[in-house]
Amino acid sequence: xxxxxxxxxxxxxxxxxxxxxxxxxxxxxxxxxxxxxxxxxxxxxxxxxxxxxxxxxxxxxxxxxxxxxxxxxxxxxxxxxxxxxxxxxxxxxxxxxxxxxxxxxxxxxxxxxxxxxxxxxxxxxxxxxxxxxxxxxxxxxxxxxxxxxxxxxxxxxxxxxxxxxxxxxxxxxxxxxxxxxxxxxxxxxxxxxxxxxxxxxxxxxxxxxxxxxxxxxxxxxxxxxxxxxxxxxxxxxxxxxxxxxxxxxxxxxxxxxxxxxxxxxxxxxxxxxxxxxxxxxxxxxxxxxxxxxxxxxxxxxxxxxxxxxxxxxxxxxxxxxxxxxxxxxxxxxxxxxxxxxxxxxxxxxxxxxxxxxxxxxxxxxxxxxxxxxxxxxxxxxxxxxxxxxxxxxxxxxxxxxxx
Amino acid sequence: xxxxxxxxxxxxxxxxxxxxxxxxxxxxxxxxxxxxxxxxxxxxxxxxxxxxxxxxxxxxxxxxxxxxxxxxxxxxxxxxxxxxxxxxxxxxxxxxxxxxxxxxxxxxxxxxxxxxxxxxxxxxxxxxxxxxxxxxxxxxxxxxxxxxxxxxxxxxxxxxxxxxxxxxxxxxxxxxxxxxxxxxxxxxxxxxxxxxxxxxxxxxxxxxxxxxxxxxxxxxxxxxxxxxxxxxxxxxxxxxxxxxxxxxxxxxxxxxxxxxxxxxxxxxxxxxxxxxxxxxxxxxxxxxxxxxxxxxxxxxxxxxxxxx
Numbered sequence: 001x002x003x004x005x006x007x008x009x010x011x012x013x014x015x016x017x018x019x020x021x022x023x024x025x026x027x028x029x030x031x032x033x034x035x036x037x038x039x040x041x042x043x044x045x046x047x048x049x050x051x052x053x054x055x056x057x058x059x060x061x062x063x064x065x066x067x068x069x070x071x072x073x074x075x076x077x078x079x080x081x082x083x084x085x086x087x088x089x090x091x092x093x094x095x096x097x098x099x100x101x102x103x104x105x106x107x108x109x110x111x112x113x114x115x116x117x118x119x120x121x122x123x124x125x126x127x128x129x130x131x132x133x134x135x136x137x138x139x140x141x142x143x144x145x146x147x148x149x150x151x152x153x154x155x156x157x158x159x160x161x162x163x164x165x166x167x168x169x170x171x172x173x174x175x176x177x178x179x180x181x182x183x184x185x186x187x188x189x190x191x192x193x194x195x196x197x198x199x200x201x202x203x204x205x206x207x208x209x210x211x212x213x214x215x216x217x218x219x220x221x222x223x224x225x226x227x228x229x230x231x232x233x234x235x236x237x238x239x240x241x242x243x244x245x246x247x248x249x250x251x252x253x254x255x256x257x258x259x260x261x262x263x264x265x266x267x268x269x270x271x272x273x274x275x276x277x278x279x280x281x282x283x284x285x286x287x288x289x290x291x292x293x294x295x296x297x298x299x300x301x302x303x304x305x306x307x308x309x310x311x312x313x314x315x316x317x318x319x320x321x322x323x324x325x326x327x328x329x330x331x332x333x334x335x336x337x338x339x340x341x342x343x344x345x346x347x348x349x350x351x352x353x354x355x356x357x358x359x360x361x362x363x364x365x366x367x368x369x370x371x372x373x374x375x376x377x378x379x380x381x382x383x384x385x386x387x388x389x390x391x392x393x394x395x396x397x398x399x400x401x402x403x
Numbered sequence: 404x405x406x407x408x409x410x411x412x413x414x415x416x417x418x419x420x421x422x423x424x425x426x427x428x429x430x431x432x433x434x435x436x437x438x439x440x441x442x443x444x445x446x447x448x449x450x451x452x453x454x455x456x457x458x459x460x461x462x463x464x465x466x467x468x469x470x471x472x473x474x475x476x477x478x479x480x481x482x483x484x485x486x487x488x489x490x491x492x493x494x495x496x497x498x499x500x501x502x503x504x505x506x507x508x509x510x511x512x513x514x515x516x517x518x519x520x521x522x523x524x525x526x527x528x529x530x531x532x533x534x535x536x537x538x539x540x541x542x543x544x545x546x547x548x549x550x551x552x553x554x555x556x557x558x559x560x561x562x563x564x565x566x567x568x569x570x571x572x573x574x575x576x577x578x579x580x581x582x583x584x585x586x587x588x589x590x591x592x593x594x595x596x597x598x599x600x601x602x603x604x605x606x607x608x609x610x611x612x613x614x615x616x617x618x619x620x621x622x623x624x625x626x627x628x629x630x631x632x633x634x635x636x637x638x639x640x641x642x643x644x645x646x647x648x649x650x651x652x653x654x655x656x657x658x659x660x661x662x663x664x665x666x667x668x669x670x671x672x673x674x675x676x677x678x679x680x681x682x683x684x685x686x687x688x689x690x691x692x693x694x695x696x697x698x699x700x701x702x703x704x705x706x707x708x709x710x711x
Contacts, residue, residue, distance in 0.1 A: 185681065211681045216639040217537050217631055224640040224684075225631045226423075229416040230672045231680050237409050250537055254631060261546055261558055261630070262412075282539055282632065 038346055039082040039107040040065060040335055042328075043098050043123070043134075044115030045090035054115055057137050057328035058085060059317035061112045063309075064332035066316075073333060074340050081336065084108060088119045095119035099126040108132065110335045110351050112328060117141035117188075124149050133352045135335055137327035140272070140296060142191065145372040151352045153369050155331045155362070156324075157296035157378035159188060162271060163195025165380035166294050169396040170242060171203035173403040174267070178206040180240035182231070182255070184247030185213040185223070192271055193246035208238055218250035228255045232262035241266045248273040253282035260287045272297060275323055275383060275390065285388045293383045297324055298364045299392040306363060330362030411555035413672045419561040421668025422568035426623035427645030428652070428660035429575065430493070430616030436592040436655040437612045440511060441646065443518040444496050445620055446638030447525035448489045452621025453633040454533060455488025456481040457540055464541040474544035481543060481629075482567055482622045489621015490614045496521055497613040502606065530635035537634035546630075560630050567626060571619055572661055578615070579657055588612055592655065644671075644687075651691055653701030662702060667691070 042061040045054035065081045067073045084105065086098035095114055102108050103126055111127065111134045114120040120139040127134050128149045136154040140162070144152060170176050179200065183193035190211065200207050212231050213223030232255070235243055243259065243266055245252045252274045259268070270279075272295035280288040309329065313321045338354035339346050360367045368376045382393045393399060427449055434442045460481045469477055500521040504513050544563070548556040579585035587608040590598035599605050624633075627641060644667060652663025667687060674686030694702060 210679055213681065216636045217634050221636075222640075224644065225637075226416075226420045226641075226668075226671075227675075227680060227683055229420070230413055230675050230683075233409050233412045233416065234675075234680075254537075257630070261560065263548070263556055278536060282537060284539060284542075 035078065035080055036344075036346070037080040037082055037107070038109045038339065039084045039105065040332060041084040041086065041102050041105070041108045041111045041113075043086045043088055043095065043102065043111055043113035043119075044138075045119075046085065046087035047089055050090040050116070053138070053323060054087075054090065055317065055319075056322040056325045057112070057115060059313060060137075060321075060325045060328035061332045063313055063316050064329050064336065067312075068333075068336045074336060077336075077340055078343055079339070079346065082107070088114055088116075088123070090116040090119055092118040092122040095123040096126055099123035103127065103130040103132055109339070109346055109348055110135070112137065112331045112335070114139065115324075117144060120144055120152075121147075124152055127151055131349045131352055133335070133348065133355055135331040135355070137331045138297075138324040141188070145370075145374045149373065152373040153355055153375075154373060155327050155334065155364070155367055155375050157380060158374060159192045160195050161378040162294060162296055162380055163192045163197075164199035165378070165396045166244070166269075166271070167196050167199035167203055167205070168400060169294070169380075169382060170200070170244070170269070171205050172400045173396070174242065175403070176205060176241050178238075178240050179242045179244055180235050180238050180266075181207050181209045181244045182235075182246070183209075183211050184221075184245075184251055185211050186247060188273060189214075189246035189248075189271075193244065196244060196246070208240065210234070212251075212255070214247060214251045215254065217254060218248065221251065225254055228258035229262070231255070232258040232264060235259060235266075236262050236264045243268055245270045245274070247271075249276040249279035250282065253279050253288070256283045256287050256291070267292065269293070271295070272323070277390065280385055280388050280390070288385045289387070291385045293385070293390065294380050294396070295323070295383065296378070296380055297327055298379070298381045298395075299326075299383070309363065326362075326364045330360070330364050330367060333362060334358055334360040334367050409555070409676060410673075411553040413676050414669060415552065415555055415557055415561055417669035417672030418665065419564045419668070420672065421648075421665035422564050423623050423627055423641065423664075424645045424648045424668050425661045425664025426568055426571060426619045426626075427642055428649040428664045429572075429657065430620040431646050431649040432652075432655055432657060432660040433588070433612050433616045435649070436657075437588060437595075437609055438501070438514075439655075440514045441518075442496070442613075442616070443515065444500065444522040444525065445493075445616070445646075446642030447522050447529075448493045448496070448617050448620040448638075449624040449627070449642055450526060450529060450633070450635065450638040451492040452485035452489035452617075452624030453628040453637055454529065454624075455621065456485035456625030457538065457628060457633045459484035460541050460543060464543065468545075469543060470545060477543035478563055478567070478629075481540075481625050485621040485623075485625025485628075486618040487621070489619075489624060490617035492525070493613040493617025493620065494610060497610050501609075501613075505609075526635050526638065533635060535635065537632040537637075539632045540628045543629070563629065564626050567622065571622060575615065575619065576657065584608075584611055588615075647688070647691055651694060651701055653703040653705050655705045656701065656703045659701055659703035666702075 044057050045051050062083050065083045086101055088095035088098040114123050115138050117139045128151050133151045140159050142158040142160040181193050183189040212227055214221035215223040215225040217225045252270050269292040275293050275295045310321050337360045338358050342350050370376050380396045383390050384393055430445045500517045546559045549562050550557050587603050590603050591608045648663035648667040649660045652659030670690050671687040675683050
């Protein structure tokens with residue numbers, strides 16, 4: 001009996017499915033015949049140690065596309081948008097393959113990403129050759145803008161911008177006369193602290209600079225964690241009222257603990273590499289409290305527009321909006337805004353051209369690109385650890401003004 | 404001028420680091436003594452001790468904030484857990500990575516490769532199972548200044564390390580010098596063949612040597628983790644430094660490993676009173692090279708059998 005049902009049932013279901021599929025395609029092609037479909041792709045880490053940062057952005061891209069299709073952000077669009085993704089694990093060795101896959105997918109008209117600087121550097125020649133626009137929400141290495149890639153854009157300020165703004169904040173908002181600066185010997189940390197030091201001199205702030213290589217306690221580090229004890233003693237005896245650390249949260253947490261254990265009472269400050277809840281959990285609450293952290297990225301503000309974005313994001317992603325989520329949302333929307341202006345003439349090359357002239361009011365800032373792809377009007381935001389939570393205080397410029 | 408500034412706080416930090424190096428270095432030196440080979444998987448013995456201590460403390464402490472006698476008991480418990488974890492892994496290493504090769508009379512390089520393979524396997528396994536992010540050890544005590552020496556603050560953490568390490572070093576010294584096990588170790592170190600003719604069970608002595616080294620290394624892993632947290636890559640640099648310390652003191656020489664560890668820790672820290680921090684390793688290893696040029700067998704010379 002059962003067998004009989006199977007014998008008849010399986011072919012029936014198969015036929016029904018086939019009909020349904022074809023029927024669906026046929027219907028779509030008739031009802032949307034005037035409405036082409038384009039794909040906006042996202043490239044970033046979706047697996048591996050940096051996956052969380054990548055997921056923060058992935059769902060923002062998906063949400064921006066969903067809202068655009070619903071007519072929520074830009075009204076009625078003359079096309080349908082689709083989402084595609086490629087996982088590069090944030091690594092320079094994986095990203096060329098990911099880029100190749102996106103370039104050969106002819107429906108992809110623009111890319112949000114790549115997320116990481118190293119991955120961007122490795123992938124961009126491939127995107128550039130295909131004239132495929134890439135808008136990165138998070139790649140902050142300054143050199144990326146100097147490579148002459150016409151298709152490269154980013155919606156965050158680079159590391160060179162962050163250092164000087166941090167220095168101005170120290171000199172003019174905190175009004176300090178001397179600081180102690182430490183970098184982690186990574187290209188990111190040393191570049192940022194180098195720019196900070198130069199600007200500190202300009203602002204008339206005295207500084208002592210030390211390099212403490214990132215440790216093997218943290219990923220990709222080479223240094224010995226016990227270096228922090230000795231360095232902490234030196235910071236204490238320098239009597240500098242502020243310590244700036246250029247590097248990532250894992251090492252900063254260890255160093256911060258060593259500093260407090262050595263009796264350092266001054267202010268702790270770091271950069272976007274430390275903008276991670278793990279900093280608080282690893283350094284422990286008492287150590288991390290009151291730490292200042294700056295970032296070219298902004299948190300969601302407490303206004304109605306951002307609240308609806310935050311709620312929708314959480315619904316889609318299953319976790320709350322995080323670092324670089326708003327930037328990824330803006331990066332996607334700036335692409336959609338130029339596609340809307342192009343109307344029925346959307347091609348990869350036309351999008352690159354249009355992005356160079358674009359102005360778009362996003363949730364993080366008003367986005368306009370310089371000719372090298374950098375975002376103009378750099379804004380650096382200051383955060384503070386308050387009772388274990390990382391909260392935004394405002395932009396450096398507004399904080400300097402109000403001090 | 405620069406040398407005198409903060410001299411005491413650097414010295415104290417250096418001594419604490421040195422004790423940790425000494426504990427780990429003993430694992431290298433003991434194994435070298437009986438087998439004449441370097442156990443390159445010892446860094447993972449150290450790591451295992453860190454994780455064992457972490458899991459036990461986490462389970463016991465939970466959300467409480469221990470102090471007083473509880474703190475002391477917890478540190479002892481954690482150290483013991485680390486020692487058990489380290490000893491277990493060290494024993495397994497001996498059984499899986501070394502003994503089969505010894506049975507087949509494999510060339511010395513095969514042991515080296517086997518050890519490196521075991522090391523990769525263990526730390527990747529730990530990374531996969533316990534996560535890639537460092538985790539902080541739950542606070543067994545409140546870190547603070549216990550007393551000051553010439554203006555330098557001595558933290559609780561340093562006192563914990565110094566006391567724990569001194570007890571373990573003294574006990575080990577006595578075990579090797581005055582027990583049946585110690586006699587066995589010394590006999591195998593001096594002349595394995597003759598020792599076996601005299602009725603010493605070589606395999607058993609070697610396994611016990613690994614366990615002794617594992618106890619010290621695992622306990623060191625826990626003590627290290629108390630301030631720096633535990634993570635799968637934690638063994639790499641401390642073990643490399645400890646190996647250096649063992650060579651500095653005279654590989655195979657137990658008191659040499661203790662001395663080498665302490666000296667390396669102190670040199671490293673005092674070096675950076677004058678030079679920038681990134682010179683730390685350059686100074687430490689520069690001194691090592693100088694010592695080895697003058698005394699190629701290390702400060703106290705080689706051989707476990709003779710000098711202990």
